[in-house]
Amino acid sequence: MKLDSRAPDGPIETAWDRHRQAIRLVNPANKRKYHVIVVGTGLAGASAAATLAQLGYNVSSFCFQDSPRRAHSIAAQGGINAAKNYQNDGDSVFRLFYDTVKGGDFRAREQNVYRLAQVSVNIIDQCVAQGVPFARDYGGLLANRSFGGALVSRTFYARGQTGQQLLLGAYQALSEQVGAGKVKLHSRTELLDVVLVDGKAKGIITRDLVTGEVKRWAADAVVLATGGYGNVFYLSTNAKGCNVTATWRAYKKGAGFANPCFTQIHPTCIPVMGEHQSKLTLMSESLRNDGRVWVPKQPGDMRRPRDIPEAERDYYLERIYPTFGNLVPRDVASRAAKRMVDEGHSVVAGGAGVYLDFRDAIKRLGHDVVSDRYGNLFDMYERITGDSPYETPMRIYPASHYTMGGLWVDYNLMTSVSGLYAIGEANFSDHGANRLGASALMQGLADGYFVLPYTIGDFLAGEKAGFNDTAHAAFDEAERNVKGQVDRLLGIKGKTSADVFHRRLGKIVWDGCGMARTKESLGKALTEIPALREEFWSDVSVPGTGADLNQSLERAGRVADFLEFAEVLCRDALTREESCGGHFREEHQHPDGEARRDDVNFQHGAVWGYEGEGNAPTRHTEPLDFRYVHPSTRSYK
């Protein structure tokens, strides 16, 4: 596998400008002759489809949901970062770049991150112009708040619904183009394969989720904006429909899968309450601005939180990390919570959890201010748990939330397959081994609005426009494979729901490759996963037919891909003999329990290449070079 990052050399401040100057452009009159497929309609997919259409390209947009507006970006709560420095607190493009590289534990490509910080300011402008109702102060100017891993207030927010408001902005821009006929929208349609013609991505195979029809689509380039793979853990904060299928199928067609073991565990989620649980609900990280995390000093202390006197509480984040306190990055906060629970300080009887307390914030700011900032989150919490955070501290625990790994992409966001692009959470590019809060929205929109629409021109300019040969043998083969898998799943007629297999897989992966990993736990997972996969293929029950709407079939197909993907995930975690960011190997830690990176052997992106059914994948590397932010041991103390 050839991994040419194409990241510009020279001064990083001008790298993006120089690159845009250097790459090829498609002349405005010719753009309408090109057809681009964009799969996924979250922040990255919707913004890319809308912007490509505005530029003049013909776009086909696909989503498995019933409407593009339902993509999982909608659930992001806290905010979006931008180096606007509206608070006059010393923020700058360089500081955002610095924080992101450091927050990512030095496992991201510097040039990409710098570009992200640069375009962050344009995103806010663009969204405000679309009518995104960001929070404002009484003078009518934009408000900011601070987020984990940063010492400045650079997070723009829309109550606790920032993702929703940003997505609606992008959805509306996309809808305008659909109305204008520049984008053809295909909802309730799932990608089942990517089609390569002469080594280039020239189309996709989809299944219409209502009619069951398997269909071929040809285009001049294909963009995947299909999100992350957090649902490999079954219990995660991801929406039920989030899946790895599109990126996994792309991997099997030759796209390298980078750093799958970089998964993020979000520190503030509502703890698991029972076997029946279908997903975990995140409580925005912004809560850590005003909430204080603590556990009882005495292990096993199950008194009501209000009955535990101040002296018997351990505000452990403030104690261990006095500089950042409750605002340490996510991975640090998550592991600290795990350590407290492992040492017996859990506040959930028979389960795992710590307190997030607003008592002092309410005392300091008053009920109304707290309610204005977090009211909807408090309501959400109360609805699920029956407890009011105004009266009793929230109980929280980390849960799988975001995946930094994804399809490897170069500086143009092209995967290792020519003409196949990956944007947003689906790629691996900007967050390294750990993503800072409020940076996912920023990256999705940066890719979709401001990067891909330009860089894709470089590829298209070299292509003859208007590829539409769906009769090509490559389509025949891809369609045959898709139909073969559908028939195979339907033919098993086993006794167990795919959902049950998914839950079992989730437990294996969480135990073996969750918040803390060991050689042993990973080895165990790597023997259990193939066994479970075998069981799945002999016992899964998929009632109904493939010729119409069949949710069992949809779920089974996604679980089948997770069952394959999970192995590469664990393999990557096993090979990366260091701890960094979201990847914590217990063998590699400092005596105080902090992660120990190995920059000599692992300062690189690990990129996995598919080698065919039954063969072990190959591990390739993209060495990383840090010229501006020098790798140091991350310390938030």
Place this chain on the structure above:
Amino acid sequence: MSALTSLVRSTIGKKVVMGLTGLIMVGWLVLHTTGNLLIFAGQDAFNHYAHFIQSGFGVEPQLLWLMRIALVIAVGAHIWAAVGLTARNRSARPVAYAGGRKDAATTYAARFMMGAGVVLLLYVAFHLAHLTVGAFSDHPVMPTTFSKVDAYANLVHGVGVPFVGALYILANLALGAHLYHGVGSGLQTLGADGPTWTPLKARLTLWVPLFIAGGNLVIALTCMFGVGVLIDAPDPAWVSPH
């Protein structure tokens, strides 16, 4: 297409027609009820008022017809819009909820708008025949004589007949219900909302039906049970034309 044509063609256009014509009728009803309440000022005052109206408000007899035509148009347009919207609303949910649908916010009055409307249409026809045209003069079941000049006696004796009075009471209950939803709804359709209008709308929703239907109910009840109060000294002057 101009904004006006587009509005007229839309469901909201029909709603605006409903609201405007409704408010015209409400305005007229307020006047009518105020006039009716003159019954408590005595035969003389009431009959002078009736004469004043018949003479075209003391200006020009044709004016009365102009008003009548305007009201007929308003009623017609109101019905046209109501029928159109109701048909549309029915077709918007061709399959009903098999397990039923629970109301959470609406009122009986709102759900009964069409029914009350039909009741009111029949009532208006009867009321005109009864007290404007005098079609039932000396009718076997309504043994009162219609006088062309003594509107006061027509009202007092006409509505005093128990089953006629009962009809008036029922009709005014329907009117009250129709107005209870109609006034607020009409104003909402015409865009009345905000710090000034929202509380005003709430007050009007209550007081307008209370005044109109309540006023008429008091009159009907008085005609039925308190005739003595009204006609303690009938004025012979009104027996024959002046």
Place this chain on the structure above:
Amino acid sequence: MKVNLRIWRQKGPDAPGAFQDFSGVEVVPEMSFLEMLDEVNRDLEAKGQEPVVFDSDCREGICGSCGAVVDGTAHGPGRQQTLCQLHMRSFQDGDTITVEPWRAAAFPVVRDLMVDRSAFDRIIQAGGYVTARTGSAPDANAVPIGKPEADAAFDAATCIGCGACVAACPNASAMLFVSAKSGHLGLLPQGQPQRYSRAEAMVQTMDGEGFGGCSNHGECEAACPKGIGVSYIARLNRDLLRAASGAASK
């Protein structure tokens, strides 16, 4: 605890449908309503039978995918919640719970509890946006927006497009949905240039999709998981009247 379920099953938009009874379904109070349906489905699948089809995705009340009429109420008993936020602790042991899809001509049943709400997308496509080419925006702080306007716009913008307003309306009207979008964008300075054309275009499309008219019952507001109020409907009406009277162009 145990509950009995009557769930609407229907093969397709034109197929006849009927309730299917599930009696003695074992539940725990902490379960969400959808997790209860998941359990029902896992059992059905294990028996080789087709599961109950329903839409759901985020399961935290923000994506707007889920929705069904439970015991006669859109999204089930309780205010300001989506179906996924309804928990079994809202029911009693032995209850019989009736579940059926949104019913409206403009939302044809796809299967079982799943309906086609693409009419909402077409309404937005007709005008529910601010035209702002990527890259052409002025600085975000160039136009200050007073907090009251920003807050009012936000309240309208919280619409999740779930369709409960239509499902709950005796007339299956989409006025709350349309007025929320029109209110969100029409209250902001950025939305002014297209304020009136947007309202007209969306209403025209709404009518064309076969939704009913608004009779001001207020059922939509009561059913809305985000508590969006009917005052946005008055606002939309006002905008249309202003446009029609020519006042908007002055």
